[in-house]
Amino acid sequence: MSQDALVKRQFGHRARLALAPAQVLKVDDQAHAARTLWNLLHAWWRMMPKDKRSLANADAAIRQAREGVDFLAVLPAQAAQAVLRTYFQAWKNCWEGRTDAPNFKGRFHVAMSVDIPQGRDLNITRVHRRWGMVNIPKVGRVRFRWTKNLPVGKHAGAENRITGARLIKDALGWHIAFRVQALEVKPTPHQGPEVGIDVGVSVPLALSDGETYEHGDWLTDKEKAELLSLEQRAARRRRHRRSGERTSRRLRRTHVRIAGLRAKAKRRALDWQHKTTTHIARTYGTLVVEALAITSMVKSAKGTVEEPGKNVAQKSGLNRSIHAEAWGRTVTMLTYKTARLGGTLHKVPAPGTSQRCSACGSTTPGSRESQAVFVCKNPDCGWSGNADHNAARNVLYFYRMGLALIPAAGRAVVRRAKRVKPATAR
Template identity: 75%
Template sequence: MERALRGRQFGHRARLALTPAQVRLIDDQAHAARTMWNLLHDWWTMVPKGKRSLAAADAAIRQARKEIDWLGVLPAQAAQSVLKTYFQAWKNCWEGRADAPNFKARLRTVMGVDVPQGRDLQITRVHRRWGMVNIPKVGRVRFRWTKSLPVGKHANVDNRITGARLVKDPLGWHVAFRVTVLEAAPEPHAGPEVGIDMGVTIPLALSDASKTHGAWMTERERAKLLRLERQAAHRRSCRKQGDRTSRQLQRTYDQIASLRATAKRRATDWQHQTTTGIARQYGVIVVEDLAIANMTKSAKGTADNPGKNVAQKSGLNRSVRGEAWGRTITMLKYKAARHGGSLCKVPAPGTSQRCSACGFVTPGSRQSQAVFVCQNSDCGWSGNADHNAARNILDLYRMGLVLVSAAGRAVVRRARRVKPATAR
């Protein structure tokens, strides 16, 4: 029996290999796109509400491109993309999904240029490691080929690249392709169930006692980062208020950003490989419904009611944000669906204090970050604390206490049929 076909859209990011001249051309386009956004924002705030329309904004953009010569380095299609993105930002604001769009500063804005038409890219594969892509008003550019793309004879109406976006980070320029493919719907995954506890010391602890570790920076890189941060703090303290950032300080900032971007790239790669392996092995993946924004709030408090252990809480907040639990859950969700599985969320309170063997919460059982010893006299179970929490997460799912979305909020719903717990 043939499986039904379904469309899937995804993005693929690849590193560009640019010459210095090509870097300058793309930088000029990115600055022109940022300036176009700021001009649109000024136009929006000055024009009366009754005269704000897409047609009027388009006419203003065309007039600006005629009067300001250096805006012409931005292709016309990219300028139209800036206009559509700006209006979509206001639509998201009106519907309560985001804040109002604002002015884009030169140093605090991620530089990017959109290539909305896929036919303009003209992608070809040179050999196993490299491909070539056409960038409007720049020319042919090499990019790192790390994923099979629907190009050439493999491209058709259902399998094609619909566009791309050029994005710059501290490691250089990258191209993010927008890909749409038609593929067979996956069969239901017959794999086992697994509970996952997310932590800082152990990023992912599974209920079957397996763990995953990741190291994003070497000891040498950590020492270099610490030295650069101290150097930046010293140079910042020597700068007078109101003075511009010196070239030495800006160079130090760039080195810090490069180290952190390298660590983030390694962490993202580790997340992709780990979540893909979990999605292939397990049919049902159960995680906690973590309120990460609340967990990483500052402990400073107020002047009348100052917080306690502020420095320790700040360090914990940085560690939690560095693990990117939300990104891991997002990857698990769409990868489980691709392999025929599912991801479920259960309530988070009590999973780390409850004994997974007897089910009781006894004070003092969580003896350290890594050790759990049940203080119940009738139990006495001991083991790894993260493994204990992962087993509790899986038990909550088997009891039917799963979170579902209802009217825009998460509620607990007990399933009608409770799956029996397997023997440990």
């Protein structure tokens, strides 16, 4: 097979680790050492003159700190170098306007993580169908949940290999995220149909062909009752805490249990999103979505003292529902999955998709009678149907009329696409 028919793909794969209690303590110590090293680097950066802030000087400062501070020695040297590179990359991202300036990392408000930059240090082997083994520097051999075939053993090579990993801790424990590089066959153009997609709160995904994708609650009734009880318990304990007093162990344990239930709900939501977006990307060749300004949509309605907002509680509840559906993450998944399967994803302007009648094309005030029902007020039309289905049809119509948005290079600005001959209306 020629090299032109192959494409290099880089992706990540996250797996759950099965650590022994002693190994958990070792990985925790490494994560705290990495966080402390970041803070020392930030203090060094603020203290040094601008002409002395170089990678070589920072590397020398790290080596000196590791020799003088005993507990920093638990962090492998390669992981310490990864902290240094990440810190300098954070400043580069800040200078290019992509992120804010890096700052100190607090003990309880930052995700704990340790980087393993060299893939050859992992020495991955598969034990049986459900579990594999990986080597973690200064920790030892650890089991991890095997849920995806990785390029190890006879499947590994110069182009198919694991280039590194990162240990990440969340409310459900420690996980390992592998960085995988693979050489795959370039996908052929997807021959599936075109479809418009409307995202919403009551109906998470509505398609222009009438298909809908919905889900239930992410927690069972028993889990929701437990979460409510824990939140009430935490509120009572916070109410009896004096100002400036440290958080008690009982309150911290309550917070850990709350975080565990919320992490379980998020994991179930991610599982639904992955399965749903994979099915859509395999079924359709061209996907069209709205270019939503989600950050502006979830702004608070609280207002100011001089001009207080209205319906603040209702708007707050809507904002929580929008955050829970994670529309941006859904579009991100669809983007890379359609590209991998040979399809394309386009964005169209959001204004007008919910108010326009997809049958006659008129925009009449009052047609959107409720969140779920659309009834065209045009006396010559009178079409009625599901509001989300109507919006999805409008999204596809805007694309066929040549109104797809093209992002400008390096900016979030969009331009009008070249107008094409409209397809026959369905």
